[in-house]
Amino acid sequence: MASPSSDIVSALTALLGADSLLTEAADVAAHIEDWRERYRGPAACVVLPRSTQEVSDVVRLCHAHGVPVLPQGGNTSLCGGAVPGTDGQPPVIVALSRLRRIRSVDPANNAMVVDGGCVLANVQEAAREAGRLYPISLGAEGSCQIAGTIATNAGGTAVLRYGNTRENILGLEAVLPDGAIWDGLKALRKNNTGYDLKHLFIGSEGTLGIITGATLKLHPLPTAFCVAWVGVSSPDAALSLLGRLQSACGARLSAFELINDLQLDLVLANVPGRRNPFSASHPWHVLVELSDNSPEVELSAVLGRVLEEAMEADLIEDAVLAASEAQRAALWEIRHSVSEANKKAGVGLTTDCAVPVSAVPTFIAQATEAVRAIVPDLPVIVVAHMGDGNAHFIPFFTYPEWEAVADKEAMAHRMRHVVNEVSHALGGTFSAEHGVGRTHIAEMAHFKSPVELKLMHAVKAAFDPDNLFNPGRLLPPAA
Amino acid sequence: MASPSSDIVSALTALLGADSLLTEAADVAAHIEDWRERYRGPAACVVLPRSTQEVSDVVRLCHAHGVPVLPQGGNTSLCGGAVPGTDGQPPVIVALSRLRRIRSVDPANNAMVVDGGCVLANVQEAAREAGRLYPISLGAEGSCQIAGTIATNAGGTAVLRYGNTRENILGLEAVLPDGAIWDGLKALRKNNTGYDLKHLFIGSEGTLGIITGATLKLHPLPTAFCVAWVGVSSPDAALSLLGRLQSACGARLSAFELINDLQLDLVLANVPGRRNPFSASHPWHVLVELSDNSPEVELSAVLGRVLEEAMEADLIEDAVLAASEAQRAALWEIRHSVSEANKKAGVGLTTDCAVPVSAVPTFIAQATEAVRAIVPDLPVIVVAHMGDGNAHFIPFFTYPEWEAVADKEAMAHRMRHVVNEVSHALGGTFSAEHGVGRTHIAEMAHFKSPVELKLMHAVKAAFDPDNLFNPGRLLPPAA
Numbered sequence: 001m002a003s004p005s006s007d008i009v010s011a012l013t014a015l016l017g018a019d020s021l022l023t024e025a026a027d028v029a030a031h032i033e034d035w036r037e038r039y040r041g042p043a044a045c046v047v048l049p050r051s052t053q054e055v056s057d058v059v060r061l062c063h064a065h066g067v068p069v070l071p072q073g074g075n076t077s078l079c080g081g082a083v084p085g086t087d088g089q090p091p092v093i094v095a096l097s098r099l100r101r102i103r104s105v106d107p108a109n110n111a112m113v114v115d116g117g118c119v120l121a122n123v124q125e126a127a128r129e130a131g132r133l134y135p136i137s138l139g140a141e142g143s144c145q146i147a148g149t150i151a152t153n154a155g156g157t158a159v160l161r162y163g164n165t166r167e168n169i170l171g172l173e174a175v176l177p178d179g180a181i182w183d184g185l186k187a188l189r190k191n192n193t194g195y196d197l198k199h200l201f202i203g204s205e206g207t208l209g210i211i212t213g214a215t216l217k218l219h220p221l222p223t224a225f226c227v228a229w230v231g232v233s234s235p236d237a238a239l240s241l242l243g244r245l246q247s248a249c250g251a252r253l254s255a256f257e258l259i260n261d262l263q264l265d266l267v268l269a270n271v272p273g274r275r276n277p278f279s280a281s282h283p284w285h286v287l288v289e290l291s292d293n294s295p296e297v298e299l300s301a302v303l304g305r306v307l308e309e310a311m312e313a314d315l316i317e318d319a320v321l322a323a324s325e326a327q328r329a330a331l332w333e334i335r336h337s338v339s340e341a342n343k344k345a346g347v348g349l350t351t352d353c354a355v356p357v358s359a360v361p362t363f364i365a366q367a368t369e370a371v372r373a374i375v376p377d378l379p380v381i382v383v384a385h386m387g388d389g390n391a392h393f394i395p396f397f398t399y400p401e402w403e404a405v406a407d408k409e410a411m412a413h414r415m416r417h418v419v420n421e422v423s424h425a426l427g428g429t430f431s432a433e434h435g436v437g438r439t440h441i442a443e444m445a446h447f448k449s450p451v452e453l454k455l456m457h458a459v460k461a462a463f464d465p466d467n468l469f470n471p472g473r474l475l476p477p478a479a
Numbered sequence: 480m481a482s483p484s485s486d487i488v489s490a491l492t493a494l495l496g497a498d499s500l501l502t503e504a505a506d507v508a509a510h511i512e513d514w515r516e517r518y519r520g521p522a523a524c525v526v527l528p529r530s531t532q533e534v535s536d537v538v539r540l541c542h543a544h545g546v547p548v549l550p551q552g553g554n555t556s557l558c559g560g561a562v563p564g565t566d567g568q569p570p571v572i573v574a575l576s577r578l579r580r581i582r583s584v585d586p587a588n589n590a591m592v593v594d595g596g597c598v599l600a601n602v603q604e605a606a607r608e609a610g611r612l613y614p615i616s617l618g619a620e621g622s623c624q625i626a627g628t629i630a631t632n633a634g635g636t637a638v639l640r641y642g643n644t645r646e647n648i649l650g651l652e653a654v655l656p657d658g659a660i661w662d663g664l665k666a667l668r669k670n671n672t673g674y675d676l677k678h679l680f681i682g683s684e685g686t687l688g689i690i691t692g693a694t695l696k697l698h699p700l701p702t703a704f705c706v707a708w709v710g711v712s713s714p715d716a717a718l719s720l721l722g723r724l725q726s727a728c729g730a731r732l733s734a735f736e737l738i739n740d741l742q743l744d745l746v747l748a749n750v751p752g753r754r755n756p757f758s759a760s761h762p763w764h765v766l767v768e769l770s771d772n773s774p775e776v777e778l779s780a781v782l783g784r785v786l787e788e789a790m791e792a793d794l795i796e797d798a799v800l801a802a803s804e805a806q807r808a809a810l811w812e813i814r815h816s817v818s819e820a821n822k823k824a825g826v827g828l829t830t831d832c833a834v835p836v837s838a839v840p841t842f843i844a845q846a847t848e849a850v851r852a853i854v855p856d857l858p859v860i861v862v863a864h865m866g867d868g869n870a871h872f873i874p875f876f877t878y879p880e881w882e883a884v885a886d887k888e889a890m891a892h893r894m895r896h897v898v899n900e901v902s903h904a905l906g907g908t909f910s911a912e913h914g915v916g917r918t919h920i921a922e923m924a925h926f927k928s929p930v931e932l933k934l935m936h937a938v939k940a941a942f943d944p945d946n947l948f949n950p951g952r953l954l955p956p957a958a
Contacts, residue, residue, distance in 0.1 A: 108722055108837035109868070131726075153671050164669060167646065180930050189867040190643060190833040190911035192632050192682055193923060194935050194953060199678030203671055220726045243587055247610075247699045250772040251730035293729040294781050302773050354669040358587035388668040389588070432669035444672060451661050455942070456673050462937035474673060 005044040005090055008067045012047055012092070015057055022046035031093050034083050035076060039438060041084030043070070046093040052173060052181060052212040055094060059210065060179030062092050068468050069094055069177070071206040073148025074119065076140040079437025081152065081205050085472050094210055096147055102126045103213065110218040111170055111187040116147030116211045123216065132218035135162035139339065147211040153203035155433030157335075160387035161254035161291070162219065164433070165202065172198045173213035177464040187215045200459065205435055206470035208463040222254075222291035226299035227328045228307060231282030231318040235361035238286050238386060240315050242357070245288065248306045252299070255289035256387035257335050258360075262396070263342075263381045264334070270344040271337040275330070282317050286386070287335050338383050347402040348381055348394040349412050351419045355428030357389040363426055364391060370418040371395045374411075390432040393419050420447070436474045445476035453479065484523040484569055487546045491526055491571070494536055501525035510572050513562050514555060518917060520563030522549070525572040531652060531660060531691040534573060538689065539658030541571050547947050548573055548656070550685040552627025553598065555619040558916025560631065560684050564951050573689055575626055582692065584609045589697040590649055590666040595626030595690045602695065611697035614641035618818065626690040632682035634912030636814075639866035640733035640770070641698065643912070644681065651677045652692035656943040666694045679938065684914055685949035687942040701733075701770035705778035706807045707786060710761030710797040714840035717765050717865060719794050721836070724767065727785045731778070734768035735866035736814055737839075741875070742821075742860045746813055749820040753813055761796050765865070766814050817862050826881040827860055827873040828891050830898045834907030836868040842905055843870060849897040850874045853890075869911040872898055899926070915953045924955035932958065 013021055022028050023045045033040040044067060049055045062069050068091035075082050084091055096117030103113040107130045114123055120141040127134040136149060138156035148154075150172070154165045162168065171185040184198055201208055232238050238258050245253050261283050267274050290299045300321055307319045322328035342348045355363045364382055372378050375395075384391035395415045397405070405411050420430035420443060430443045444453070457478045460467070492500055501507050502524045512519040523546060528534045541548050547570035554561050563570055575596030582592040586609045593602055599620040606613040615628060617635035627633075629651070633644045641647065650664040663677055680687055711717050717737050724732050740762050746753050769778045779800055786798045801807035821827045834842045843861055851857050854874075863870035874894045876884070884890050899909035899922055909922045923932070936957045939946070 106835060106837050108718060109835040110725070111835065153675075155669055155671075159669065166675070176930070176934075180933075182930050182934065183928065184931065186906055186908070187835045188833050188906075188908055188911070189836070190634055190638065190864075190869045191908040192634075192912055192914045193908055193910050193919070194682075194915065194927065194931075195687075195938050196632075196645070196678050196682055197931065197934055197938075199675050200938075203673070203675055208674075220729050222729070239587060246589070248773055250699050250701070252773075294727055294731075294776075297773075297776050297781075302776075354667050356585060356588040356590065356666045357668070358585050385669075390669045427665055427667075429665070429667055429670040429672055431672050432667070433671055435671045436673065440672070448673065449662065451655070451659050452663065452673075452676065454659075455655075455661065455676055458941035459674050459676075459679075459938070462941040463934070 008062065008065045008092060009045050011061050011065065012045065012058060015061060016047065016049065016054060020048050020050070022048070031072060031075065031095060032084055034080055039080035039083050041086045042090040043084050043093045044090045046095055048095055048098050050098045052175065055175045055210055055212050056179050056181050058092070058094055059175050059177065063178050063466070063468065066466065066468070067092055068471055070470055071151070071210040072096070073117070073145035073151070074140065074143045076144045076148065077152070077437055078434045079439040081435055081437030081473050082148070085438065088471060096145055096212070099212060105130045106187065107132055107218070109187055111215055112218060113185060113187070113213065113215050114146055116145065116213055118146045120144050120146055120149055127218050128221065131221055133221050134168070134216055134218055136165050136168060146214060150202055150211050150214055151204060151206050152435040155385070155390065157255060157257065157385065159385060160256060161251060166199065168217045169198060169202060169214060170217050171215035172201055172211055174201055174209040174211050176209045177466070177469050182209070185213055185215050203435070205437065205474045207460060207474045208469060220293050222293055224292045224295070224297065224299055225328060226290045226303050227322040227331050228288045228303055229277040229320050229331050230286040230288060230307065230316050231278055232284045232286060232316050233282070234284060235364050237315050238284060239358065239361055241286065241310050242387060244306055244310060249290055249302060252290045252292050253387070254291040255287060257287040258382065258384040258386040259285050259335070259338070260382040261285070262379055263338055263383055266345045266381070267334055267337045267341040270341040274334055274337055277320050277331060278318055280318065287331060342381060342394065346396060346398040348396050349415045351393050351416050352432050352434045353393060353419060353423035353428050353430060354388065354390040354432035355423055355426045357387065359426045359428070360384060360386055360389055360391055363422060363428065364393065366422045367393045367419045370422050371415055374414060374418065438473060441476050450479060487541065487544045487571060488524050490540055490544065491524065491537065494540060495526065495528065495533060499527050499529070501527070510551060510554065510574060511563055513559055518559035518562050520565045521569040522563050522572045523569045525574055527574055527577050529577045531654065534654045534689055534691050535658050535660050537571070537573060538654050538656065542657050542945070542947065545945065545947070546571055547950055549949055550630070550689040551575070552596070552624035552630070553619065553622040555623045555627065556631070556916055557913045558918040560914055560916030560952055561627070564917065567950060575624055578691060581605045585666065586611055586697070588666055590694055591697060592664060592666070592692065592694050593625055594692055595624065597625045599623050599625055599628055606697050607700065610700055612700050613647070613695055613697055615644050615647060625693060629681055629690050629693055630683060630685050631914040634864070634869070636734060636736065636864065638864060639735060640730060645678065647696045648677060648681060648693060649696050650694035651680055651690055653680055653688040653690050655688045656945070656948050664692060664694050682914070684916065684953045686939060686953050687948060699772050701772055703771045703774070703776065703778055704807060705769045705782050706801040706810050707767045707782055708756040708799050708810050709765040709767060709786065709795050710757055711763045711765060711795050712761070713763060714843050716794050717763060718837065718840055720765065720789050721866060723785055723789060728769055728781060731769045731771050732866070733770040734766060736766040737861065737863040737865040738764050738814070738817070739861040740764070741858055742817060742862055743813070745824045745860070746816045746820040749823040750816040753816055754809070756799050756810065757797055759797065766810060821860060821873065825875060825877040827875050828894045830872050830895050831911050831913045832872060832898060832902035832907050832909060833867065833869040833911035834902055834905045836866070838905045838907070839863060839865055839868055839870055842901060842907065843872065845901045846872045846898045849901050850894055853893060853897065917952060920955050929958065
């Protein structure tokens with residue numbers, strides 16, 4: 001007897017033709033393992049539909065066969081959200097890479113409509129060609145796909161000014177678990193006609209349907225930038241500086257990134273070409289960026305004035321303003337080098353908490369205390385999108401120290417969990433921008449209230465009553 | 480035998496005490512009719528709970544008795560969304576007026592937590608006292624309650640800069656149809672842990688639960704303003720001006736309101752003290768506002784430069800910049816006087832469409848053609864939040880002309896429907912900011928796709944399986 005897997009493969013081959021399916025181990029390999037090689041599992045096959053209609057046909061067939069469906073974009077999840085698990089029936093992976101049309105750009109409406117499989121960098125480029133900005137920017141932008149950034153509500157370094165992906169989506173097109181196509185691609189700023197369904201799909205991590213198209217919100221291209229590197233004595237001082245900048249600059253403040261001295265030291269020691277902006281050392285460092293559209297505005301005058309006042313008030317220890325495009329790029333390169341540096345230097349147990357912005361200093365202090373109660377004097381790295389309250393707090397082991405840890409998995413879990421507990425007690429979250437995927441299922445069960453989990457399960461059951469879409473991700477099993 | 484109504488009244492009286500119930504006709508009157516006196520219906524009683532817990536107790540009791548629940552804020556709906564209907568079982572009206580605490584303000588996190596019954600103007604004031612702006616501003620702000628603005632995703636005149644109510648909500652607390660309390664009051668900018676439930680409640684018009692508390696997003700208080708009144712030859716010219724201003728000013732552009740000459744004439748003729756900014760006449764008028772936080776920025780220099788360039792390009796006919804706070808207020812007063820003027824002058828069949836911003840000129844032209852196919856040469860008023868694509872297009876009858884219309888209801892319906900058809904054909908909506916309520920149920924059935932309606936019904940059934948919450952509002956009956 002044919003297995004259910006071979007049944008669905010035959011049916012899909014009959015539907016789309018063999019050139020739209022990947023079934024050989026070598027072809028499938030890149031789709032069933034995440035890029036960090038931490039998660040993998042078998043798939044019935046990988047399907048490469050060419051259109052929204054083909055996605056619909058594929059899903060309808062899977063639905064009829066009762067086969068699970070795993071939507072996949074660029075497979076850049078940090079949480080195991082986009083590859084199969086090892087339990088349950090192997091899913092059909094629906095990869096969106098052939099859906100990559102820029103469907104239309106409407107600069108006067110500051111909007112564009114794109115296929116779900118468009119690579120983020122290509123979307124940014126198409127917007128720029130029309131004189132507009134699509135502001136979502138993140139490390140994986142050269143390979144992640146727009147549907148994936150929407151399904152995970154991706155963040156990045158421009159959230160302070162422009163919001164998360166969620167705030168930059170005007171409309172969506174999605175294929176539902178029964179194969180029906182929902183056309184919600186309106187390009188409107190205002191539309192009060194019933195429940196806002198697009199916000200359910202944003203951040204749903206492939207559990208409610210497949211995002212096949214999106215209407216994106218565009219912004220005027222900023223034409224002027226000013227970047228400063230600031231040394232401060234503490235996160236509290238950084239918080240005061242942030243408040244002053246927000247009052248003085250409003251929406252012009254486009255970045256406020258905090259790192260600690262260990263993080264700077266690791267970048268300088270491990271990434272060639274990075275230079276310390278200061279000769280003296282400081283315990284904490286802030287990268288500040290202002291951006292604007294008007295030639296009338298002297299950004300450096302505004303930023304210079306605020307920094308001068310902060311210096312006089314003893315809020316900051318030192319500051320440099322980038323005087324050229326090259327200097328500005330060099331300061332940003334320090335910030336963009338943290339992942340590379342930390343990977344070379346040792347094992348960092350990355351966390352992804354967000355707390356109220358006002359609670360970031362307390363969070364850092366209490367989290368440090370909590371992890372050092374487990375390993376005394378453990379070094380910690382802090383890289384925070386401080387303007388968003390999002391602090392990547394990273395207990396750090398050199399490779400020899402990590403080798404000496406007996407149960408590595410238990411240690412990693414314990415460290416992250418105590419950090420998440422500190423965040424939760426301050427009204428924070430255990431996943432600010434990376435999502436839940438498979439990694440944080442246990443934390444979902446632990447931190448979310450029964451009322452909230454019950455509502456989420458009710459939503460899931462309303463959209464996907466047979467639990468066929470990306471099962472085992474996002475939500476813990478129903479109570 | 481006691482009626483179901485008297486049963487639930489007895490039970491609620493036993494639960495909360497007689498001083499928390501209104502049952503006498505004179506006391507109930509203001510709650511069972513809308514302020515424009517267009518909709519009314521019987522209620523079992525009005526309950527005035529003092530706390531979220533009391534709301535929960537009330538709802539639990541109604542749920543046990545199978546009695547419908549009608550959440551009510553300031554009862555300022557324009558669509559009959561907040562008063563009982565005449566069919567079905569009379570509901571218990573849960574009025575939120577005793578829930579009016581400002582629970583906390585956190586300026587460093589740019590957030591505040593408030594009770595659902597707080598009046599919008601009081602929320603704005605509490606933010607201002609903390610040196611912050613809560614930007615939602617609309618005509619009813621002196622009486623509407625924050626929970627009502629959230630349940631209807633209220634708009635207003637600051638959407639261009641700050642977004643709708645939806646974009647200014649960080650967290651919610653709600654009592655669900657079974658009486659459970661959902662605490663979603665987090666004050667976070669980033670939180671990717673499951674479906675974003677708050678966005679379902681925003682705009683749900685009381686059909687999914689009662690919003691008892693909210694975490695609001697605050698902004699730095701703008702300290703500088705610059706307002707101009709501009710005469711243009713056409714909506715197309717206004718659209719080009721809008722594009723220039725967005726490119727030059729980015730987020731500083733805080734209002735771009737378009738009105739036609741008839742609207743200006745009606746204001747000047749009907750509202751004492753309003754004066755024409757120009758001596759010559761122009762077919763279209765735009766109110767432009769820039770606002771900012773930095774003293775370094777000369778807003779009038781930016782705005783003056785853009786207007787000068789637009790004048791040279793023959794985009795605008797004339798422009799005046801407000802040279803004082805009094806002049807700025809006088810220009811805004813023209814805009815704020817439109818409702819009063821139109822009511823005095825005759826019968827305006829207000830519509831509330833939004834289309835892509837780039838389609839506003841086409842929408843106005845086609846809608847004019849459509850209504851004049853019904854009544855040749857009919858005057859039309861246009862008042863548009865043009866920056867949001869939201870045009871209130873108003874076929875206008877003088878009182879004598881309206882008296883001569885045989886079937887007034889049919890005429891009003893027909894006029895509005897053809898305007899909505901034009902909007903729909905351009906990718907627009909029939910309700911941009913006023914919601915659906917009872918008024919637009921037929922348009923929901925007509926314009927929404929079966930797939931979308933089915934999803935909305937699935938959401939409703941997931942949250943309120945017994946259909947007890949504000950039944951007959953927002954959604955047409957399931958197909």
